[in-house]
Amino acid sequence: MEFVKEFSTFLHENKIIKFGDFTLASGKQSSYYIDLRLIPSYPHQFRKMVKFLQNEIIKEIGLDKFDSLASVPTGGLIIASALAIETVKPLIYVRNKPKSYGTSKTVEGKIWDDMKVVMIDDVATTGGSVVNGIKSLKESKIKVEDAYVIVNRMEGADEALKEQGVVMHSITDIMQITKTLHEQNLIDREILQKVKDQIGLK
Numbered sequence: 001m002e003f004v005k006e007f008s009t010f011l012h013e014n015k016i017i018k019f020g021d022f023t024l025a026s027g028k029q030s031s032y033y034i035d036l037r038l039i040p041s042y043p044h045q046f047r048k049m050v051k052f053l054q055n056e057i058i059k060e061i062g063l064d065k066f067d068s069l070a071s072v073p074t075g076g077l078i079i080a081s082a083l084a085i086e087t088v089k090p091l092i093y094v095r096n097k098p099k100s101y102g103t104s105k106t107v108e109g110k111i112w113d114d115m116k117v118v119m120i121d122d123v124a125t126t127g128g129s130v131v132n133g134i135k136s137l138k139e140s141k142i143k144v145e146d147a148y149v150i151v152n153r154m155e156g157a158d159e160a161l162k163e164q165g166v167v168m169h170s171i172t173d174i175m176q177i178t179k180t181l182h183e184q185n186l187i188d189r190e191i192l193q194k195v196k197d198q199i200g201l202k
Contacts, residue, residue, distance in 0.1 A: 003052050004172045008180040010045050012187075014038065017177065019191045024125070031194035032174070036122040036150055037075050040082075050082045053148060053171060057087075057118065060169060061146055067115045068092055070144070072133040076121035079150065083120060092117065092142075094133040106136045119147035124168065127157030134164050151177070154199040174199065 011017040011034070022033040040046045057063065068090040071080035077093050084091035092109030117137065121130050134144050144166050152158070152170035161168040178195045181187045 001172075003048070004176055005180050007045075007049065007172065008177045009184065009186070010042075011177065012181050014042065019187060019194075026126070026128075031191070031198050032178075034123060034151060034153075034174075037078070040078055046082065049150065049171070050079065050086055053079070053083060053120075053150070054086050056169065056171065057148060061118065063087055063089065065116070066118045066146075068109070068111075068117045069120055070094065070117040070133070070137060070142070071120045072096070072129050075123065076130075076149075079122055080120040094136045107140050107142070111140055111142060113141040114143060116143045116145070119144055119166070121147065121149045123151045123153060124149040124157035124161075124170070125153040125155045127160035127168070130157070130168075131160050131164055134161070134166055138164075175201065 016036065016038045017032060017034045019032045022030045024030050039049060069080050069084050069087070069092075071077045071091070071093050073093065073096060080091055080093070083089075090110060092107055092111055095106050095108065119130060119134060124130060130147055130149070134147070137144050144164075146167050146169060147161055148169045149157070150171045152168070152173040154173050154175060158168050174195060178187065178192050182189065182192045
């Protein structure tokens with residue numbers, strides 16, 4: 001896929017993906033680190049990514065099949081905001097914790113019972129933050145059947161979302177990215193193998 005090849009190269013060239021030994025927020029060790037929060041600093045590539053995401057949603061679901069976009073701060077919310085402007089769709093978002101003043105809301109934006117949303121996030125590892133967001137939406141009587149992420153780290157997010165009755169779609173995954181970079185001789189076989197080991201691929 002042409003976009004994935006160009007996107008992977010862009011991530012590598014701009015050190016948005018780095019290979020080595022990293023400790024993630026969860027405390028888990030990782031053979032690479034990917035920080036998609038850097039992408040909005042590259043407006044042309046950011047817009048290309050958002051347009052590609054828009055086209056995937058149109059192709060796979062259709063914009064008339066849901067009422068609103070939803071996201072969780074912070075990485076996913078920036079992407080969802082741009083996508084909301086491009087698709088002219090309403091946007092709501094789920095707070096990490098309810099605000100301690102005013103209305104103590106967990107979900108921000110205009111909501112109603114049985115409204116249908118598509119969840120947007122940047123990277124999915126185990127799916128924890130998206131699952132928490134989905135649970136909060138469901139508690140507010142909001143329906144979620146589909147979630148879109150830019151990069152699937154392939155460490156259990158698909159299964160975690162499936163348990164919530166949500167289908168996870170991704171623009172690309174860590175295996176596609178590393179294979180693409182290896183084919184272009186931008187990373188060596190050892191790095192490719194480390195990523196494979198991390199996600200349990202033979």
